[in-house]
Amino acid sequence: MKRFAWAALVLLLAASFAAAQKLPWQKSERPQDVRYLFPEQVSVPAGKDAVVELHFRINSGMHINSHTPSEKGLIPTSLILPENSGVKLDKVDFPSGSEYSLRAMPSMKLSVYTGDFVVRAHIRAISGQHLVQAALRYQACDVNACYPPRKAPVVVDVIAK
Amino acid sequence: MKRNAVVIVAVIIAVGLMVWAGVLNYRHRQQQEAAVKQLQSMTAQPATPSDGSSDAGADGSSAGFGGFMEHPLQGKMAPNFTLKDTEGRNVSLADYKGKAVIVDFWATWCAPCKIEIPWLEQFNKQYAGQGLQILGVSEDNLNMDNKVELAKEKQDIADKAKDLKINYPVLIDDANVSTPYGGVDGLPTTFFIDRSGKVVASTVGLVSRDEIEANIKKALGSGGQS
Numbered sequence: 001m002k003r004f005a006w007a008a009l010v011l012l013l014a015a016s017f018a019a020a021q022k023l024p025w026q027k028s029e030r031p032q033d034v035r036y037l038f039p040e041q042v043s044v045p046a047g048k049d050a051v052v053e054l055h056f057r058i059n060s061g062m063h064i065n066s067h068t069p070s071e072k073g074l075i076p077t078s079l080i081l082p083e084n085s086g087v088k089l090d091k092v093d094f095p096s097g098s099e100y101s102l103r104a105m106p107s108m109k110l111s112v113y114t115g116d117f118v119v120r121a122h123i124r125a126i127s128g129q130h131l132v133q134a135a136l137r138y139q140a141c142d143v144n145a146c147y148p149p150r151k152a153p154v155v156v157d158v159i160a161k
Numbered sequence: 162m163k164r165n166a167v168v169i170v171a172v173i174i175a176v177g178l179m180v181w182a183g184v185l186n187y188r189h190r191q192q193q194e195a196a197v198k199q200l201q202s203m204t205a206q207p208a209t210p211s212d213g214s215s216d217a218g219a220d221g222s223s224a225g226f227g228g229f230m231e232h233p234l235q236g237k238m239a240p241n242f243t244l245k246d247t248e249g250r251n252v253s254l255a256d257y258k259g260k261a262v263i264v265d266f267w268a269t270w271c272a273p274c275k276i277e278i279p280w281l282e283q284f285n286k287q288y289a290g291q292g293l294q295i296l297g298v299s300e301d302n303l304n305m306d307n308k309v310e311l312a313k314e315k316q317d318i319a320d321k322a323k324d325l326k327i328n329y330p331v332l333i334d335d336a337n338v339s340t341p342y343g344g345v346d347g348l349p350t351t352f353f354i355d356r357s358g359k360v361v362a363s364t365v366g367l368v369s370r371d372e373i374e375a376n377i378k379k380a381l382g383s384g385g386q387s
Contacts, residue, residue, distance in 0.1 A: 145273060
């Protein structure tokens with residue numbers, strides 16, 4: 001019986017090992033096109049309005065739609081804060097986008113972010129320390145192709161005194 | 162004795178699985194490295210335009226990843242699929258046997274797709290008589306767990322297709338049919354399938370109108386029954 005258990009365990013381990021390998025027909029997940037830079041920790045007055053500046057960087061050669069895309073149907077960049085995190089998001093100030101056109105259609109003016117940008121989050125936190133796991137939802141493109149919308153993790157330790 | 166045999170067989174299978182996975186992984190890494198080397202050598206000597214046209218891709222740099230890399234499906238039979246179109250009708254790739262087919266993966270949020278689609282509409286009119294069939298496959302995210310939301314999302318795709326005046330069937334990919342096509346990521350991704358059902362060309366990202374037309378002619382001209 002013990003031997004059967006060992007055999008089953010070895011088989012299970014082998015199957016997990018095989019499943020963990022990247023097989024030729026499996027694609028690796030694309031790396032994030034936007035990275036949250038800082039701050040990792042902020043101190044704000046408890047129960048009062050505070051503004052936190054969140055810094056982001058977009059990979060070179062990529063752009064993302066601004067918060068107010070110029071074309072109908074394009075996905076705007078937005079900040080998502082989980083409920084019941086002890087921190088309430090009242091308002092977000094997004095920077096205005098830069099004008100961008102695809103070479104094939106110069107008349108189509110897109111409103112995008114490139115490089116580094118800062119989002120100002122107006123928050124109100126209850127007293128205490130809160131590890132807020134927010135996310136920046138964005139939809140990125142390069143000069144030729146667009147990629148499905150994604151969420152970049154934004155983790156900030158909010159200390160409200 | 163019998164138990165011993167079972168254990169030995171199990172261990173052999175386990176070791177075999179590990180070796181098999183390792184070999185596949187090694188081969189895959191080698192293929193990726195070769196592809197990167199190929200891409201690097203191509204970007205070091207970019208293709209120069211021959212006609213100076215101002216379309217995307219004309220300068221070589223905007224030809225898209227697909228302009229440089231051969232897709233693994235190249236020369237292979239296009240994976241069949243059956244999806245519902247925006248009118249709710251079943252459409253299967255196999256229905257178009259004997260025709261040259263373009264399978265164009267797009268999404269409503271994809272700006273380059275909005276440039277490519279009007280070209281496809283024109284090609285649809287121009288080459289339909291010669292046996293061209295275009296199928297647009299929407300890769301918009303669908304909320305499969307919420308029926309009300311799902312219906313709204315499907316309607317939204319149908320509305321956007323109408324806004325874009327798409328004159329060929331638009332299918333809604335609610336079955337991940339993009340997976341057998343290599344897990345379509347960058348949009349638009351377009352496959353050109355000949356009359357015998359083989360993939361003769363594919364492009365990832367926006368390429369020039371001329372390149373699309375050349376691929377259409379390639380698809381129409383091969384696979385017999387031209």
